[in-house]
Structures are given as C-alpha cells and as structure tokens.
Amino acid sequence: MPEKKATSPKPQASSEKSSHVAPGGTAPTSEKPMTITAGKAGDIGGLVSVKIDDIDIKVPFGTTILEAAKTVGIRIPTLCYHEDLCLAGVCRICVVEVSKQRTLQTACTFPVTEPVTVSTTSQRVRQSRRHVLDLLLSKHYGECYSCFRNNNCELQALAKEYGVDFFRFGHPDKPRFEIDRSSYSVVRDMNKCVLCRRCVRTCIDLQSVGVLTAAHRSDKTKIETFLDRPLADVICINCGQCINRCPTGALRAKDPSDEIWAAIDDPKKHVVMQTAPSPRAAMGEEFDLPPGTSVTQEMNTAIRRAGFDMVFDTNTTADLTIIEEGTELLTRLYKALVKKEEAFVPQFTSCSPGWVKFIEHFYPEWLPHVSSCKSPQQMFGALIKSYYAQKQNIDPADIVSVSLMPCSAKKFEANRPEMRSTGFKDVDFGLTTREMAQMIKEAGVDLPHMPKTHFDLPFGDASGAGLIFGASGGVMEAAIRTVIEVVTGLKAEQVFTDANVIPVRGFEGVKYMEIKVPQTGPMLDLFKPLIKKGRLGKDWTWLNGATLKVAVAHGTANARKVMEDIKAGGKFAGCHFIEFMACPGGCIGGGGQPIPTSPSIRAARAKAIYAEDMGLALRKSHENPHVIKLYEEFLTDGPCGEQSHKYLHTHYTPRGDYLV
C-alpha cells in the first residue's frame, strides 16, 4: 500500500540540502519540512474542525494553526516563521493554548490533524510572548534610530505590539560582536540577531549554498559562517536573499550612498544613473504604495532631483544583451548542429551575478556553457565610459557610474577585476532599490507625487522585452521574441498571442518549453560579419522544423536541480538555452528589493512589469532604435564582433572551493 502523505497545503520550501561541502567541514542542514502521515485514510483531503478563540472553522487536514487563524482574521505574532521557508519553530513568539496539550504549542508549526480547541489570548500565552520578547531584547544591541530597519523591523514592531515599556531582563549597553563588513554585498551585525535562523534556512533551502549555520550551543549560539570566517572569505554568492528574510537589521547590504552623495556634491563629477527593470516595480513599496505599483517615470524625476545628472534605462542594455546573447546562441547552435563541433550547448544566461558566482563555485567545469555576455549592468557601465563619454565629450575619469539594482550581488559584480574594459570600473557603485529610496527620501523628494519623465538620451526608453528581464522567465521570453522573428521572418505575435510567451512565466521553480521553428526567413544584414567569419551560414534553413528546447530556473536551489539533471544527462541536458536567476522569482525578488518579501508580493511586482510591457509599443529588443543606432555608430562590426567583445563580453573564474 502506498504511503499516504498530507503535506501542509501551503507550498513549502524545498529541503534540498546543499551538496557542497566546505573545506574541512560538512554543509549545514536546515530544519526539515514537515510531512504528516495520516492515521486513517479518510483523514487525507478531509476537513478538520478547529475552534479558535470561540470561532468554529473547518480546515484541510494538516493546516497549521497559524494558517487556520489567518483565515478567520486572528493575528498570531510570528518572528522565525517566513512564508518562503520551511518551519523552524524556534522563536516561540507564536505560542497558543491547544486542547489536550500540557504545554503551549507554536501556531506556526502545529498541524491540525484532529479537532482541537485553540486559545490565542490566555494569560500564559500573553506572558510567554512578552517574556520571549523581553529575553530577545536582553541580548539585542542596537539603536533603532541608526538602524536601516527602523520602522520596518519585526522585532521593533513586536515590542510595540506587546507593550514593551522597560527591559525586564536587562539590555546590553555594548556590542558583543564586531560587525562583518568584509563582503562587497552583505554586512552582518550579529549584535542585532535574534537567532530566528531565517537566513540559515534561506541560504540552504532557497539558495542551496549553505553559508550560514547556527554554531555553538545555548546562550553562546550564534549564526556563523564556516569557522566564523569573514563573509568575504567563504563561499557566498552575494544574492542577499538572507537580507530580505531577516526580520531585523542584523543583515543588510553594503550601502555606498555616502560616496555617491560626495560625487553628487562634487561639481567636477558627472554622476550617471542606470536603472534596472525591477526596482521601478517595487520602489513604491518604500513609499507606502501597495506592491505592484509601477513608478518608473516618477522615479526618473526623483532620481534627477536627488542630484543625478542623467538617468538611463538598463533595459537598453537588456535589449543589447538579447542581441548579443541571442546571436551567441545562434552561433553555438550553428557550430553544434551544422559544423558538428563542440559548442557547449545548452547555453546558460549570465545576467544574474549571483548565479554566475554560484556556477563558478559549484559547477566550474560547466562555465564554457555560460554566455560570455556581461550582464546588462556591466554592459551599460562599459558603454557609459566609452560610447557615451566620447559622444558627450566627457573624460571617463570624471564619470561616476551608478546602477540602481534590485540586487546585492551587483555590488560584487561591479568590483570584479575583469569588469574594467574601458580602463575604469564599468560601474562605480551598485545601489539597491532600498538604498535609492533612502537617498530620495533624504533629498526630501516625495516620489509618488513626482511628475513623470522619460529616460535620458542618447539611450532613451527601451523595449518591453528588456523590461521583463525583471521577472523569472523574462530573459527567455525576450530572447524567444527576438530569435523567433530573426530566424523565421514571422512576427512574434503570429507565433504567440500578443507575443506573450506564457509557459516561461510564473513562479514554478523550474520551467521547460519546446518551440518548433515553423519556417525560416531571410538573413538580417546585422549578421553579415559573422557569416563572413563562418560563424553563421548564409541562411537559416538548418533550423527549419527544429525544436528549440528551453528552460528557466530561479533560486539557486532550483538551479542546482537543473545542473544535477544536466550532469546526469537528463531532460535539461537536451536543452538549447537555459535562463538561470539566483533569486526566487527573478530580479523582482532580488536581495536589494524592499523588505518584506513573500510569494504574493513578488507576484504583484511581476504583474506590474508584465502590465507595463503590454502597454508599450516597443516590445522586442531588436526593434529598439537606440540599440540599432549603437550598432551603426559604435559596435560597427556587429553582434559578437570584436568591438562588442571588447566592451560587452567577459570571462569567468572556475573557483570551485576557492574564493578567487
């Protein structure tokens, strides 16, 4: 008889353990997701009665008390619980009385498998919650005024909610730990840590990296890296997912805004901003707008008012990436299918620096599959200090190039030594959505009420294809729109309704799609130099009737699944092109985005991006006039040509267990 299982109805994080073993140690393991085996067959799928504070409801077998309470509008406080993560049950703030149980039970973990009566308000419950807070505060060193989570901190909010008016069990007056600022991306201040382990679970369950673990016991317990090394000295992919799920100010991104203010205040400096597609769909949240409110053009104005000289759209180089990476894909396919030479197919995307560092560490032997294209951020950076500087006659030494990114890994990427194709750093500072919002506030600018303005020339506004890079599947969709048109001569709309490639959208961890090439069309002039070099044929007939197989993975735990499948020669090994994004949901869920994050918040942001794309006239990268002009004026030997290779392409470091 097969084993009957009922899992909690809410999707739970994968419990995939990191297969990486840190030098000399084993990867930490996370708490296991809960599986409940039913006693009786009838229990499964059935409804169970629960009485919560005199409200009678029926919930599906296995629903937690927390979820059940939510459905009837009863709020139970939580701290270690996070919708994206498996259950820990460690903070004990969510305790409730449950019938037949001697002790209090944690609502976040307790599954309803038989009728129970729950009280969320007893004296014991109130006192316990207050004590948990008192105890956490007795160890918490930090000043709310000077904390980036001020007014957006779960600990602070609970202290207010539970009426903490004095420190019952004391309060530290000096820090116990040194702040770790070693990483380019993530700053760790363990004095503010409440040991909820959300970061640990994030890094293992969602990201499959396993940087962080609970070390030591009892009151010496501390979240540590391997051997408590500085974060820069362990294998961290800088994704910042831990930051987004930390309830307190213990984790934050490294903030460069002081240096940027200094540049803004320096009259000699020309401070240029490029903005990635995702921040615009999330920045509103920092100004109390509901998730999913797009503020693109208000933001443009606000950024200029904060003192930036120019605001460009990273979507422009997203469009450029599609041309370059799409061309690279076609040349690889030509090499593999026509010339029958090793061409390292499937090609992997390279726009997510968290993913790039992940593969450098965990699958270094697969690096030849990664597109040599720089990420859109770095492409733009290189163009600003070359093409733009020449065109505007500005000394690149005087340009300070800042990028507004949803991402903390972009900070690390900007500091990669290989990202200096102009002799200067392509990008001087990567700024997160949160940090930009802070700068805008600091400048006294009320973003939601700003007049709308366009992006600045010479790059102007970009295509919807560049915009959807922000959501998981977006790069793939943008590439498909372009490749289909280029190869078949058809309009993308003739192949996909409204040119929307639905199968690659959404939040399923790994997505897969097959596209049949219905016909082939004429060769574009753009590819002439490549034909001359023998990297492409005179026509596309070799692709006629072919089936393109593509896949999309987001969150590096899912990336690991795909990579393991490829290694085992599974379905994904037969793909031609795979999009990998380090962050769950893609960039809209990036480690630099507004806090909190949740599946519904990410869905709202993605919806905003897709809606904006639908509203644009220009929705395909290869139709972006500014990109076409770029090839005419600057990248004159075409996509994947020498000029393009100098500025827009890069190489990778097989790191394995090593840091460099």
Next chain:
Amino acid sequence: MASVIHIMERYEAGSGLKKALAMSRTDVIRQIRESGIRGRGGAGFPTAVKWNLCAVAQSPKKFIVCNADEGEPGTFKDRLLLTERPEVLLDGITIGGYAIGARLGVIYLRAEYAYMKPGLEAALAARRENKLLGKKVLGKDFDFDIEIRMGAGAYVCGEETALIESLEGSRGEPRNRPPYPVNTGLVGAPTAVNNVETLIACAQILVKGPDWFKKLGTDVSTGSKLLSISGDCRRPGVYEVGFGTSLKDILKLVEGEGAKAVQVGGASGRTVPAKQFGRKLGFEDLATGGSVIVIGPQRDMLGVAENFLEFFVEESCGQCTPCREGNPKLLEGVRLLKRGKCSVGYLRELQNLGRTMQAASKCGLGQSSANAFLDITEHFRSEILGRVPATKE
C-alpha cells in the same frame, strides 16, 4: 520497604524473543499493553501505545531505537543494565522491532560509554551466530539486525527527536512535534525510541507475563523502577524498587535520613522538601527516569539550584528563546540571591519566567530546566531570601 529484584530477575538469553516470535505482532503488543508498562526514560509514555502507533503506520521502513544516552545528572542505572544485562536488552530491542515491523534496531550509546562498545559488538556477533539476529531470526520470517551508534556528549541528544537528528548526522536539536517519531522519525520513517530499561522490562514481560509484572507498582505505574541513588547518603547505588515507594522508605534504604530535600528525576526533576517525604514515586506524582539525589542538611539550596542551572546553561541546544535565554537569566538570579542582591520583586519576575520556560520551550529540556529553581524558591524561601550582601563587592 526494601529493594526488590523484579526486572533484574534471571533471564535466559533469547527466551523472550522465542516467545514473541511464536506470537503474532498484535499479540506481542497486547501482552505489553496488559502489563501497563510506561516508558522508563522519563516521559512515561505507554510503551504499547507507542509500539502500536508504529506498527499501524504505513511505511516500507521502520526503526526501533534504544535510547542509551543516559545523560540526566545522577542517572547511572542504564550503565548497569548495559553491562550486566546486555542479552535481555538485545532481546527487548528485537522483540520491539518484531512488534512494530522494523528490520533495523539502533542503540544510541552515550559517548562516555564507548568502553562498552566492544562488549556489545561481541554480543551482537554472537547473536548473529545463534540466529537471534540477521536474516530469518530463529528461522522465522523476520529479518532484523542491530547497529550501535555513538553519541557525542550532548545531554539534549537523549531527547528522542534530537537523538534522531544526531543519528542522521545533523546538529542534535529537537524537532517540532507533531509530527512525532512514531510517525515521522529516523529518515522520515516511523520510529519507536525506547529507554534501555523499558526494553529490558518488555523482554521480561514476554517471558513472565503481564501479571507477573503488575505484581509490583500501582494501578497507574505498574512494575518496578531502577533508581540511581546518589548524594548525601551512606549507601548510594542502583536499587530496584516497586513504583509507589515513598521517599521516606527510599531514604531509609540508602541511609540518607536527615536529608533536607530529595531531587527526584535529576537536574530536570523536582526538588522535594523534607516535609513532603511521604510522596511516592510513580507517574501519578513523582515521575523519574531513575535519578534520585539526596540533599543533606548541610547543603546550600541556592548552591543546588546554581549547580543544576549551570548544567542547563551548558546543555541547552540554543534553538529556542525561552530555554536559550531563560536559563542564563535564572542562573544570574540565583547568583544575585546568593549575594543578597535579588529583590523580592525580581525574584517573582524570575519565577514567572520559569513558568514561561516550562510552558513555551520547544523540548523537555527547556520545559523542565526551571523545575528545580521554582521548587527551591518556593519551598526554601526563608533559606534563600535575606542573605547579607558581602561587604566587598
């Protein structure tokens, strides 16, 4: 009342197993149920219920684990059983494995007992030789083997879910319950975790019958209990007594009369003051995993509390807030009391905190670590309050 010889009676190796294998699994569990035996590891969960839950769980894999982590301060009765009665224990594990449908039993052996491992391994080898283990045990359609796995010294790993985590190679931290191990245990499979003494008693019950077992004890707490008795008495050691024996009788037995308190159940147990020495051992009143510590009149009760709390501050796994942060606060409070620096108001706060720890901690460690503090501050109030602060601080 004197000590008894009950589960320590003579036992012929393999005899209980032979009887068990001649019965159906349900009949084995029925025998155990009729004996009324409850877990000897401390929590006192009815063993038949545990085995039955495992037996009816649908799973291709099941395990029985013998908890030989014996870490409770003042307990050493499993040490005696492991060295003097290994054959009965191995029979008990095999019988339990048969009853629940497991094919593997695991002995989780306390790190400090590593010296016993070679002897136990030899006993296992001999049993394989004698068809008491291995494929087709005693020629029946039952494959079963036993492995020994070493603990690494953490007290909390005696808690059954932390023990399972430890067996799986993870940090020894208790799991959320439910689901319980009988449902989702070792590598997710139904698992029965039983104390050494429980398993030995079960083997004896199969040979001698439930009625023999029930000759001793009370209605609620049937049978006998091995006690590790230490502290301020003239005759410390391991004793077997029937459940229902009073503390007064026990003190007589070990020549510890004149004690001012008895700690029943180890550091996590209850501190019973002299005026309550009429209280009896048993699940209905004073439950114990076996530790009885006699506290003589010369002892400072704050010193006793301090000693226990130091232990918990060391041994808390650090996972959950009340236990991780609460124990150090109680310890700090005891030290303040010792120096006459704890106000009555703050003592009340700490007592409330102790009750929070009992109610809101994740596992038995945090749920019981405040017991001694609460008992001592309640029963020895005049002794602990009003100490004169030392002149020099």
